[in-house]
Amino acid sequence: MTAAATAKAPAGAPGRTTGPRADALAGTAVLVRFNLRRDRVRTSVWIAALLLGTLGTLSSLQSSYDTAAKRASAADSLDSPAGLALSGPAHYLNDYTYGAMLGHQLISFLGVLIALMSVLMVTRHTRTEEETGRAELLRATVVGRHAHLTAALLTAGLANLVLGLLTALGLGASGAAGVGWHGSLLFGAVYAATGIVFAAIAAVTVQFSQYSRGASGMALAALGAAFALRAVGDAGSGALSWLSPIGWGQRTYVYVDNRWWPLLLSCALAAAATALAYALSVRRDVGAGLRATRPGSPVASAGLLQPVGFALRLHLGMLIGFGTGLLLLGAMYGSVLSEVEKMIEDVAEVQESLEELGGASITESFASSVMTLLGVVAALYAVLAALRPQSEETAGRAEPLLATGLSRDRWLGSHLTVALAGGLGVLLLGGLGFGLAGAATTGDGELVVELTGAAMAYAPAVWFVVGVAVVLYGWLPRATVLSWVLPGYAFVVGYLGQLLGFADWLRDLSPLGHVPMLPAAELEWTPLVVLTLLAGALVACGLAGFRRRDLETK
Template sequence: MTAATAAPEAPAPTGPVTGGNALAGTRTLIRFALRRDRVRLPVWVLALFLGTLATANSFRTLYGGPEDRANAARTMDSPAGLAMSGPRHYLDDYGFGSMLSHQMLGFTAVLVGLMSVLVVTRHTRAEEETGRAELVRSAVVGRHAHLAAALSVAALANLALALLLALGLAGLGLEGVDTAGSLLYGFAHAAVGLVFAAVAAVTAQITAHTRGASGTALAVIGLAYVLRAAGDSGRTDALSWLSPIGWAQRSYPYVDDRWWPLLLCLVLAVALAAAGFALSARRDVGAGLRPEKLGRPTASDALTTSSGFALRLHRGTLAGFGAGLFLMGVMYGSILGDAEEMLKDIDQVQEALERIGGAGVAESFASMVMVVLAVVAAVYVVMATLRPRSEETAGRAEPLLATGLSRTRWVGGHLAVALGGGTVVLLLAGLGFGVSGAASTGDAGLFPELVGAALVYAPALWVTVGVAVVLFGWFPRASAAAWAVPVYAFVVGYLGQILRFPDWMNNLSPFGHVPRLPAADLDWTPLLLLTLVAAGLVWLGLAGFRRRDLETK
């Protein structure tokens, strides 16, 4: 008996083989990333756009006459004022356009950089850390596709912001805010955003963790801002030329309309992006170029507790916010001695300070600034409180809770860090504000007052933690709504004082019930009530988390 056998023929390829293409699948990943960020990116872009338009439109009221603008230019012409704003050349002809670029471009450039960094790390390092990138790349997806898609999405977001700013500002009808200057103003933001997106492309290759990549890139943004501030406040602007933010400001929108400094941003962005692609080829998926440090043979006693383990996870963010708020306090305190001279000719600000009350302009201005520092601290506590949600969605909470660790103890460790860490960053902000403010005014007695003015906002931070815990416990998919608390607090607590929002709007914010030290007297009643509300919200949130199902992978 015989039988003939033949090997089956391999099927003929139906299309070109793309497995060797390092950018294969990039377009699909771009569409997927835009789909995932269909809410996040529009919120970022519209917030930056509307905030800029509202500020530009407010100049019409705050500095209506030429004398008002001339007085503002004189008060800004100091080292502290220039460090907070931009180069002195803008002051030569301080119209609405030059005022907008001088006071807003450096500040919004930092926010645009933050947006760009978060977009790139979200779609690169975060995908690798969660294991999704390895799964996707098992298909016909090239090695560089994730990074190329992330940079493309960041570029699209920056381009959309640039066009919105150009069209919106040109349509305001402000004197001196023309179409050419508005176009340059918008693309100055986009150029800075591209630089920091490329910075994130490099940092995402260095470390194996999303927070490390984001933190390193944010540190670069902070360094760029510090270099810019140091150069603008000194006699030489050499340091400012080391910063992409300084390059963007030296395009001088509405003044000289110079485009060539933006070319420096583009060259640096291309070089950094190329470095990011080159470095990504020198590491494995999920790994970083920087080798992981070997841990101790046995865990320390602190790591065996829920609060100690949570502190280990939060320590980088806590240290970054602590250092940042301390520097913010120092910067605001440095202009406290010149506050009366700077604000004497701005009627709306004077009226806001009068409503706050206080023995002098310095005290009233300090109480207004303290709202900004407290809101930044609230950003930290929201991030810290929502960390358990990211641990849950990433699948890292399930193995921990499979042990003898209870849900309450696990979340409680993160809450302890959020509550205590929020108070610590407030203290650091108050210390920086107090030391610098006392030095600039020559009043040593102002130091303990400013430190106390910062610490009284701690109960409001605890209420913010409580709101975030309730959302996490009962409505985990809506946890991001906790960001509404610091955003609303800034709008009504700071801008509302100038724009005369009704009192009931301020009362809806926990920060609106805090005594405005050092201008006002200390009242313990609202602080105790806020503490009780915070405790009730935390209890309610923990009860909800104990009752709901855990999201598993």
């Protein structure tokens, strides 16, 4: 009876798929809704921060460069290889309106953050789902082979489209001189296209690595290469910039020429990468990667037999990535250190903002401002490293270890040791890169020690961020997403706040706001000691909570 009824069911009956393609995409709509619900807070924060950064920068440019002479002076100061590498192609400088300034200075910088949002979103909804076993569980039901990948790409694409639309509306409605609706729509399209391209690139990298961190690392390596190609190309002939998706966005010359056709390259790359991702996904098993895991040594080294050595091995890739990134970021800012006073000599508002930091010169004040950015990036690393134990627990790898003679304190403490030491290490590399490049451009060898020490002064604030993340993990593991509030807030009030003139009390709400603004200010040990003690207390509190709660088991 059942077989006969099934045989007579119409081919297009609801709930029944009608072919291989339908089967492969079954459940995609449900997964998209689920992804949007899970990421409603995280994605909203990303979009709000990027939108605020864009509109806030426009407001700052209007107040700081309120005359054509000031804008022309800013264009002259950026017309050097180092200045163009930090900003964008020289063609923007021909008519340096507010719109041209936005396209020149923001597309590259915020494009990196948009790409980062997209990469993390795709890896979280694909590789992380496989790593935790949830994807296999859903695939055993009516969810199709390509549903997770499609849902992840649609989620990332929707987030980027919303960001692009809000950016276009915000800029177009600003009424700023030189910021028209045509250019604003193109500016929003550049944001959306950049994010979608790197979402597609992440869809490819998740096919190769068995782990989400490896997939994210490969995608972020592609992002770093794209930024480097753009920077080298803009500082030279410009040819290498055409090999970078970020360079394509800048080559639209938004608010200057308003060329849409470079975005066709972004569309073509996104389509090709997406097609490649689908083709590769059918060549591997769920939970596996195309890149075979290298067999380890039959005998573990002495270091791997210790909790700290094993934790360091797990953190090593991320530690190298952040260390290299901060080293290069510091070197890029150090390369323009000798030209800072010339860059802002006619901009009284920026000079006054930097002079409020103190210091014997504008150069020292500028260096202090850059230190805040290095501290924010180090805080991002701190959150990722401090939450690595949660990834191990969620994946089911912590439970077998803790079933042995390894105590919870030693297991979690080993990860925290690496996080705390790693935070100091990445700050050291960022300050070293800043100091070496600054010394090379200014001829002042003392900057190496001075700027390296100034960067390391942010270590207690970074440790405080680690402590907050540990408290949330130990007592409220479902609320660990709140750990990202501190780095995000520190960036808004510490870096953008200097441009937008935020009140001092807003900066004091951030742990990074209590760090002396070296090298412009005098070194004060009291806030650094207090931050260190508070960080220690938070870590102890987090360890106590972890000892008392149940593990997430598989």
